[in-house]
Amino acid sequence: MHGLMQDRPLSLPMLMDGMEHRFSRKHVTTTQPGGTVSASYGDVAERVRRLAGVLDHLGVPAGARVGSFGWNSQRHLELYLAVPCSGRVLHTLNHRLFADDVAHIVDDAADDVLFVDRSLLDVVHPLLERCPSVRHLVVMDDGSPAELPAGPRVHDYETLLGAARPVAAFGNIDERTAAALCYTSGTTGRPKGVLYDHRSIVLHAMTLLMADAFAIGEDDTVMPIVPMFHVNAWGLPYAALMAGANLVMPGPVMSPERLVRAMETCRVTFAAAVTTVWRGILPHAGDADLSALRRAVSGGGALPVALSRAFHEKAGVPLTSSWGMTETSPLVCSARVPSETAPSLTEEDRIAALAAPGPPTVLCSLRLVAEDGSPAPRDGRHRGELQVSGPTVAAAYFGGSPGASAFTEDGWLRTGDVATIDPFGVVRIVDRTKDLVKSGGEWISSVELENEIMAMPGVLEAAVIAVPDDKWGERPLACVVPVQDAGLTAEGVRRHLSGRVAKWWIPEEVIMLDGLPKTASGKFAKAALRRSVTAGGD
Template identity: 65%
Template sequence: MQDRPLSLPLLMDGIEGRFSHKTVSTQHIGFHTTATYGEIGQRIRRLAGALDHLRIPHSARVGSFGWNSQRHLELYMAVPCTNRILHTINHRLFADDIAYIVNDAEDDVLFVDRSILDVVWPLIDRFDTVRHLIVMDDGPGPQIPNDPRVHDYEELIAAAQPVATFDLPDERTAAALCYTSGTTGRPKGVLYDHRSIVLHAMTLLMTDTFAISESDVVMPIVPMFHVNAWGLPYAAMMSGARLALPGRAMQPTQLAETIEAARVTFAAAVSTIWRGVLPHLQGRQLPTLRRLVSGGGPLPASLSRQYDEQVGVPLSSSWGMTETSPLVCSSRIPSDQPALDTTDRIDTLCLPGPPVPLTALRLQHEDGTLAPHDGVASGELQVAGPTIAGDYYGHTDGSTAFTDDGWLRTGDVATIDPRGFVRIVDRTKDLIKSGGEWISSVELENAIMTSPEISEAAVIGTPHDKWGERPLAYVVPVDGSKITPESIRTHLHGLIANWWIPDEILILDEIPKTPTGKISKLALRQHITEPAT
């Protein structure tokens, strides 16, 4: 067989050839821009020439602070195709974490959307290795600094000589770098090579995964700074699907307008985003919409059901981590159960689902023995495969996140049934041990969320002198609800064991979120200081 590397330059053939007429649109505040893949291919080659002009070394880290936009897409290709590493950075992190991440990665240059300059520029003197800052002008924003280190993106690529050939013989060359959210300790870098990105993109095209094809209009709402936007931009370019990128227009009403106007067929986001978008999708013309994917945390069945009833497309779940590229599981209805009633169908779609091709799963007990895949026995979910990290960036002495035989320890407690369908029971750190028995915070949250009067719920364990721990529930009611802690406890009777019902339930206007939109249990735990009695 021919020895051709599985690397991102392979995608250029489609971008510049058979898919050159397909389009990428970017929504800005008050307007949108559109370019063909063919035009973007030319800009990718010019951007590659600009990287050479700036004398950015091979294997150097190129940081990006950007929204989901055409320019960010150009960076997705030009940087790794020239044997450099694209380091996408979450601008919503705390300043100290941003400075730590840039310095730990030793970024040589930063590309920054103008609208994000006020986050990045005040930190410029804290970055030890950054030589250049390139501003991508995405509309009104902070004043662009008059500094010799600062360059204009469009001026750079207009003056650059396009690179004619991308020579990348080794598919194991590093291509992209993304840091974990750092919920415990400092963020850790995950380094993806060309082979893992290409293989991951291929799995997104498979029928039992996302079935992304040339006929699709893909809208990655999940940020491009977060795990390569779940690989969706690469899958779209590989298949020739059109891309509808939301840019800075991330308010729920703006997202709903883009889904309708761009005739989106496939979109993906975390559940908190989907909850906010739902009221703005009602009544819109969405004849092309075929699938909406939720990830980044448990998907409440109540929310998926609301989408099914009000939009005509249920939300379906997925599961993965920064360390897994990220997709590991994608929900679907088993072929031998096509006649499920609505409740069972929604409940099935809200499970993580079976593993995607090329990934292997196992369950391990605390004593090191493996649990059977019978849908009953639980253990820590561990993952292996060519799209799974083997260590963290910069670490050569191993990590407790990896087993001695090379499997990734996810920290999730799960069951797996004989057909491979995964059910996440809880995070190992989120299990609550009360009176010597375990309470699953995930199952308790799902039970609370079956109430139509509740918008969001989060459960943590709080110290208790008698029982060791007891569950504490934080609940956000839907607008206009008169729900009380007592009415919630009444609702839970018969749904869960009585001793699982929280003694304390706090009603909030909003539950704190992480910079990627997930519920932050770390922030909730920081409010717990003294044991209850």
């Protein structure tokens, strides 16, 4: 027996109603080299309809991929809507990947058109000849002086928009239609494509509005510092439009000083960035009035408590952790102190608790799987591989991408992270399965060691990797980046760890480095580190 409710799809055109009616005077502000540009959602909606007309004019077929190489900007926001609302698939690309990988991804996705920020032309244009599927290149002028290449396949965004016929009504899109494509940053092997549908994007945005997740509301001003090419900027642009919150887009101007200034000027209430970016912002956080900020979310790597505490001292709010993957839209966990444990916590404890990923959102089911395949208990102590299920979680990779082994037989995603879950649902990530150090048959968590080392004064960054050991199988090796002139020594680091972790966890080897290799999305690139350390040691 079927219900009798209206058959209204959870698809992105539903966001247009709010932009054109309730929130038409709310706005998106983009920081550019020469200053800031603002546009009302009413105007953005009109431009979205024109942009869909541009895609019609260029003859982009339904379901075809439209690639974007762009900073966080109003124009990128317009692509976020016009492409999926008109039945195409927005393929956001990370220009920081190796050229080989970028060319491979454009080819793998068979992008029909590319939209490129002018400042990224020198990275993207040389790739064109290796990507036969690309019929058009549309350049978005972000204030860069880079010259526009000549040729009939190259267009200016604003010129096309000015000449376009706006699409009056977006069709009724089936919610399982593909809407967006994003490739993982590929710390191991080739990047893999995740193909989001309208339904997963809308449901994910809905969870971001919930009180126990990000609680994004109409009175927020949301600043996605996390790039729009990275898992839809964690879904924040869609969530902000759904709630009617203002948006602040940092554009190509990503220096910590400018980010902090934009947060102050625009009275940002909600900002999100990867941990390494917050680390860069920290020294400047005290230079501005950030009193409007109610929440600063950190993701894309463990959040050291020391970093969060320092941010709290300067900005008045702690950093709060979150956890997710490209494969999970991405938000799965959002830091929160359960009411049953909250009353016993000091302010210090609370800040520390918010540095854990926290409980899952309402649409995600979690389970922990022990090494022998049995379910690990949710007691906050037992570890297991974290597996996720839900309508915002991938079921497979796109097209030619390998990686079927990431999915279990019953359709859950293997995250590759080792975690604990406590009785209140709070998730703590222990390590990546492949980054755990197995010493004398026992596991050592590289993440826990890193957090302890990064809490030490004088330490800027730290990464712990496993190195082969004749006696123990593997031993941890700590790579530490000291603050300039901190006078840090290997022995000092080992002394700091003594009493903080089990004695047998303490690395014999601590090496000092000028910096750590990072992935295109800002995470520690441990595979690269292992290679360089091993090569250097030989």
